Amino acid sequence: MGTYGVDEAVIAYELKDASSWWRDINDSPLWQDRIFHILAALYGLVAAVAFVQLIRIQLRVPEYGWTTQKVFHFLNFLVNGVRALVFIFRRNVQNLHPEIVQHILLDLPSLAFFTTYALLVLFWAEIYYQARAVSTDGLRPSFFTINTVVYSIQIVMWLALWWKYSPVLVILSKMFFAGVSLFASLGFLLYGGRLFLMLQRFPVESKGRRKKLQEVGYVTTICFSCFLVRCIMMSFNAFDKAADLDVLNHPILNFIYYLVSLVNSCVMLLIC
Secondary structure (H helix, E strand, C coil): CHHHHHHHHHHHHHHHHHHHHHHHHHHCHHHHHHHHHHHHHHHHHHHHHHHHHHHHHHHHCHHHCCCHHHHHHHHHHHHHHHHHHHHHCHHHHHCCCCHHHHHHHHHHHHHHHHHHHHHHHHHHHHHHHHHCCCCCCCHHHHHHHHHHHHHHHHHHHHHHHHHCCCHHHHHHHHHHHHHHHHHHHHHHHHHHHHHHHHHHCCCCCCCCHHHHHHHHHHHHHHHHHHHHHHHHHHHHHHHCHHHCCCCCCCHHHHHHHHHHHHHHHHHHHHHC
């Protein structure tokens, strides 16, 4: 009984020590700035790589204009570049007024991130339906319609928050982002999964089959997981103040949340 009591005390002390470590970093302005500057550097690096990729593709095939691949890399450059700037000036952003400006600067890159990867889902859907000799005429209009609806709903929420700040509207806005992330993850699961199964049915000796099969499998798994994690974290963010991602004193949570997006972007830049 005595040994059992000592073990309980040790475990309790270790848990308290771990909690203290987490709290010390969250409450330290120095660590807050360090983590946000690390994120800024990482996002800046990814933006630079995306820009180099875009230039390389343009120099290699200038006659094809704005292909899906070029638009994808341009959007990646834009999203990651804006994120880098926001994290460089994160403390200044937190002090902007009216508060709606903070929401726009923090949320707009997330909308662009959704558009970037929705474009990849569109590309896969077109390949899948073309291979099955099914018309793809409705896919691009659907892509633009979905994006228009998503942006319109968010703009209406921003305007409502600007007119009259409401905690309920803030929760709805965060849950809307969670829903958008869930929608994107299901899109990757649906069309990535379909494309993967279709490539599996091709003859083994097909040129490039194995490489494309691996690429589609990796990208589907990583993008599905990324958007699902974003959905879960944003859901907690909406209802739990301890999981709030829009404040300075939760740098570790911010690092985890945004690192997920960075991993997603890095993998795509390596494959594309």
